[in-house]
Amino acid sequence: MMLDRRKFVLGGAAVAGAVLAGGGPAAAIAETVGIDRAWIDERVVAGRWGENVLRMTALSAHIVRLDLLYRGRHDPATPLLDPQARFRGDARAKLHVGAKRLEIKTAALALDLARATVGLTLRDGAGRELLRPGDGPSLYVYPQATGRTGFAFRCNQGARFYGISCIAMPGWGGKKYSMGSSMLRNGSDMPDGTYQVDAGVEGGGGAPFIWTTDGYGLLVDSDGGFFMMGRDRVAFNYGNEPLNDYGCRYPRPNSLTLFVLVGQPRDIFRGVAEITGYMPMFPRWAYGFTNSQWGTDQQVLRHYLETYRAKDIPIDNFTLDFDWKDWGANHYGEFRWNPVKYSQALLPVDNPESLLAWTSRLHCKITGIMKPRIILSTSQGHLRPLTTQGADSRKLGIWFPGEKPFKDYFSHLYSIDVNFYQEVCRRWYWNATWSHGCMQRGLVGFWNDEADYGNLGNFEFLHMQQALYEGQRRDRPNQRVWSLNRNFYLGSQRFGYATWSGDIPTGFDSMALQTLRMLTMINLGQMRWGMDSGGFSGHPSDQNYARWIQFSALCPVFRVHCTLGQRRQPWVYGAQACETAKQAMRLRYALFPYTYAADHVACTESGIGLVRPLIFDYPHDPQVADLSDQWMFGDHLLAAPVLAPLEQSTTRRVYLPGGNNWIDYFRGTRYHGGQWLDYALNPDSWMDIPLFIKEGAIIATFEPVPALHTARPSIAYIDIFPSAQATQGVFYEDDGDTFDYQQGRFHKQVITAQRHAQHTHVAILAQQGTYASSVREFVLRVHGQAATAVHVAGPGGPAAVVRTSRDVFGSLTTVRVPTGVALTVDFHGQQATLPQVESLALAGASLIGPSPERRALLVHGTAGQISGYITRLDVAQAGAGFYLSRRRRGHYPVKIRAANAQAHQVGTLNVYVNGRPVAVLKVAAASEPDVWRDITLELPLAAGNNTILLRRDADNAGALNLAAIDVPFEPSA
Numbered sequence: 001m002m003l004d005r006r007k008f009v010l011g012g013a014a015v016a017g018a019v020l021a022g023g024g025p026a027a028a029i030a031e032t033v034g035i036d037r038a039w040i041d042e043r044v045v046a047g048r049w050g051e052n053v054l055r056m057t058a059l060s061a062h063i064v065r066l067d068l069l070y071r072g073r074h075d076p077a078t079p080l081l082d083p084q085a086r087f088r089g090d091a092r093a094k095l096h097v098g099a100k101r102l103e104i105k106t107a108a109l110a111l112d113l114a115r116a117t118v119g120l121t122l123r124d125g126a127g128r129e130l131l132r133p134g135d136g137p138s139l140y141v142y143p144q145a146t147g148r149t150g151f152a153f154r155c156n157q158g159a160r161f162y163g164i165s166c167i168a169m170p171g172w173g174g175k176k177y178s179m180g181s182s183m184l185r186n187g188s189d190m191p192d193g194t195y196q197v198d199a200g201v202e203g204g205g206g207a208p209f210i211w212t213t214d215g216y217g218l219l220v221d222s223d224g225g226f227f228m229m230g231r232d233r234v235a236f237n238y239g240n241e242p243l244n245d246y247g248c249r250y251p252r253p254n255s256l257t258l259f260v261l262v263g264q265p266r267d268i269f270r271g272v273a274e275i276t277g278y279m280p281m282f283p284r285w286a287y288g289f290t291n292s293q294w295g296t297d298q299q300v301l302r303h304y305l306e307t308y309r310a311k312d313i314p315i316d317n318f319t320l321d322f323d324w325k326d327w328g329a330n331h332y333g334e335f336r337w338n339p340v341k342y343s344q345a346l347l348p349v350d351n352p353e354s355l356l357a358w359t360s361r362l363h364c365k366i367t368g369i370m371k372p373r374i375i376l377s378t379s380q381g382h383l384r385p386l387t388t389q390g391a392d393s394r395k396l397g398i399w400f401p402g403e404k405p406f407k408d409y410f411s412h413l414y415s416i417d418v419n420f421y422q423e424v425c426r427r428w429y430w431n432a433t434w435s436h437g438c439m440q441r442g443l444v445g446f447w448n449d450e451a452d453y454g455n456l457g458n459f460e461f462l463h464m465q466q467a468l469y470e471g472q473r474r475d476r477p478n479q480r481v482w483s484l485n486r487n488f489y490l491g492s493q494r495f496g497y498a499t500w501s502g503d504i505p506t507g508f509d510s511m512a513l514q515t516l517r518m519l520t521m522i523n524l525g526q527m528r529w530g531m532d533s534g535g536f537s538g539h540p541s542d543q544n545y546a547r548w549i550q551f552s553a554l555c556p557v558f559r560v561h562c563t564l565g566q567r568r569q570p571w572v573y574g575a576q577a578c579e580t581a582k583q584a585m586r587l588r589y590a591l592f593p594y595t596y597a598a599d600h601v602a603c604t605e606s607g608i609g610l611v612r613p614l615i616f617d618y619p620h621d622p623q624v625a626d627l628s629d630q631w632m633f634g635d636h637l638l639a640a641p642v643l644a645p646l647e648q649s650t651t652r653r654v655y656l657p658g659g660n661n662w663i664d665y666f667r668g669t670r671y672h673g674g675q676w677l678d679y680a681l682n683p684d685s686w687m688d689i690p691l692f693i694k695e696g697a698i699i700a701t702f703e704p705v706p707a708l709h710t711a712r713p714s715i716a717y718i719d720i721f722p723s724a725q726a727t728q729g730v731f732y733e734d735d736g737d738t739f740d741y742q743q744g745r746f747h748k749q750v751i752t753a754q755r756h757a758q759h760t761h762v763a764i765l766a767q768q769g770t771y772a773s774s775v776r777e778f779v780l781r782v783h784g785q786a787a788t789a790v791h792v793a794g795p796g797g798p799a800a801v802v803r804t805s806r807d808v809f810g811s812l813t814t815v816r817v818p819t820g821v822a823l824t825v826d827f828h829g830q831q832a833t834l835p836q837v838e839s840l841a842l843a844g845a846s847l848i849g850p851s852p853e854r855r856a857l858l859v860h861g862t863a864g865q866i867s868g869y870i871t872r873l874d875v876a877q878a879g880a881g882f883y884l885s886r887r888r889r890g891h892y893p894v895k896i897r898a899a900n901a902q903a904h905q906v907g908t909l910n911v912y913v914n915g916r917p918v919a920v921l922k923v924a925a926a927s928e929p930d931v932w933r934d935i936t937l938e939l940p941l942a943a944g945n946n947t948i949l950l951r952r953d954a955d956n957a958g959a960l961n962l963a964a965i966d967v968p969f970e971p972s973a
Helices: 014-021 023-031 265-276 298-310 355-361 388-396 423-435 460-475 508-522 542-552 570-590 592-606
Strands: 008-010 037-041 044-049 052-060 063-070 094-097 101-105 109-114 119-124 129-133 150-155 161-165 193-197 205-212 216-220 225-229 233-237 255-262 289-293 317-320 365-370 373-375 414-417 443-448 483-485 498-500 558-560 631-633 637-639 651-656 662-664 675-680 691-694 698-701 715-720 727-733 747-756 759-764 777-783 789-793 801-807 810-818 823-828 837-839 846-848 857-860 868-871 879-886 890-900 907-913 916-923 933-941 944-951 960-968
Touching (some): 109 255, 205 225, 265 592, 373 388, 423 460, 508 631, 542 570, 570 916, 715 747, 789 810, 890 916, 907 933
Antiparallel strands (some): 008 193, 044 052, 052 063, 109 119, 129 150, 216 255, 631 637, 651 675, 662 691, 727 747, 747 759, 789 823, 857 868, 907 916, 907 944
């Protein structure tokens, strides 16, 4: 049974009460006088305080490090800190030692220490006071009573704090682990409280880090601890061992190390990344969709992947649970492919029937689960004889100390956790993984599970993934590393580390809770988060599944998973859910260049990931202070997915922050910022995804593809929504597989845009980096302007292809220009007349069939004056799906140009709109196969997102070909 290790004691713990009341600092003053000697040592201001030495170091303009050392002793750092930390920017500081004060001043902050009281005062670069002393010293170290070591400050009343811990999930055995229902860690309507720092269980997270939109953050190098929050107080101490029941593996009895970070949220989180480590970029496939499942074998896996390809549903990764392993077997079965369920993994990799060969042909990567435990004996109910892995690990002394052997729930054999805190254990674990060939024969990454049981401590998961990360960097030194883990402690992110939210139940309530769990995790510094979309346990309704996929498509990690006996493939949940899920997946894949560029910035510059709470971008807007059901998705998009069933509500409450205007991504409606919307949902469709574009956005997209990691597109679309203020976007590409991007092997171009009345100016800077991207052309799409004249200055200018048209946003001008070079494009004027009908591109259709080889086919050529057409619609389940957006709900007269290749039989296809059958397309028999006819059908389209699918079902006949679909922009009167 899982232990309850999380503490949330409102106004509780005696230690907390003493600190908030000032008892701890008062005791420290009684023991010694103030700073009696002080000096400057390069960038350090230091002083002696009785038996303690205090050091203040300016690391950058925004960061000061404070070290309080008993007798000058500096305890080893915890794994929270990056040993390779590098600090950027202006680190110049004015240092001063005076008779009464010690001071450090940078461009962004001023920190001064009163020598008599050892009280610290913090101000920002403008001189505004942020922190001031409490009732005694601001910092204190007690080597004989380590639990009292910490700090205490007074803060500005009304300052809103975030961080410390992620909200945890309802636990097993009826227990609950919760940090409340708020992102906030204090507030005017919240009582004083004590928050325990721990990595937690089942998707929990922790960091000895707290930050505020008042303009600063406080980060302690600590293995656990307690924050005490009051309305105008903030304090921290290590805590007594009986209270810190998650276990402290890295005690620091002689030291307190505190980092003070000052600035906007972007400054604070850049500092957190510099201190604790930047996350490395994931491989390209990890930005796509992952289907994780318990209960497979090689035949089942192949069937799933072939079905994804036949239905043209994007997927890049399939994660295998216990099934891939020879779990429960002697001779390191935990690290070997299962010789029965996955015998094809044991074939030579150059054999076309090997697992590696056929999953590669199906363009899907394979990852597998890893556990922190080993099987001790294959004899049921006995500890002897030991397995080879049991005997070897015992000899090395790497069984987790204090833990008794327990029965593994899957094999029912005795097992034990290994101690990843030991370097010898990490080396052994990786050697066991690598030497048994699991990666060489098919796995490209690991899903690490259950290193949060018992009292394994805050860093067991970190060290488990550290073993796999460092091993891969040694044996595959230029191959990117991916992992998924069930909890998080700050510092883990530098080991290629994502977190998922544990074994959550299904249902709308559980799904809605995940938004808070995601954003509180991001507030800790973990930017890569995902969940068991659809829920781990239980069976979601079709509508719940569809909404969950939409939500997950706008998360950092996009995946599904479930318990044994359940399935989470889209087609399991009916046609409407499948089409809805597929559309959300295509959105994710279309936005890949936008999300990839955002992640590159996070991994190399900002430390802030793709998803973040609105407080990151709007820290002074009180409406977003605790808004946890919508978020920024990159710099330019605001996501607010539907989290409740239509039966409960046909509107979605959305807040659009002030300071800029917003545009509905799927309906084109423009809104002023600074207002709440009751966003109307379509009553008979699940396709709504409330997603809003910030005016000024520049968003790079691709045509959706079946798999990101094998696609090499030649065109990138640059959607520009210009504003009166100059804005910028980024196109970024690299090889998606190696760490060469760290040496400058990438393709990056910055694009800026600005509109003045009827003139839009776009500038594209020359390529940075040395990577030769497959993308050779940018198609600039300037929304809101059908220009009467376009001027391109730069290479390729005279050859630029210009077209004016219309889309859901209104008027549109597109220009094709070459990539790599610097150029400017100026758009002038506005055409008065716009098209009333949109011809849906055949090249953008999703072609499906009963198998990957028998999908419908797009033919480029001439047949009866048609330049291209879709054929092979004469077998069951073959079809073509088209994607479009409209502003208004209604019936639209859709004109379909089709030909019947059978001379003596009426040809028919069923027509589905948003997964629901609505009509039958009928084409009379013809003497010639290239006699094209225009048939108009009144189709009910939703406001916003729509799919029109023409499919051959069992009740259809003939052999139809499709040449065009024309849809008006407005419904019938």
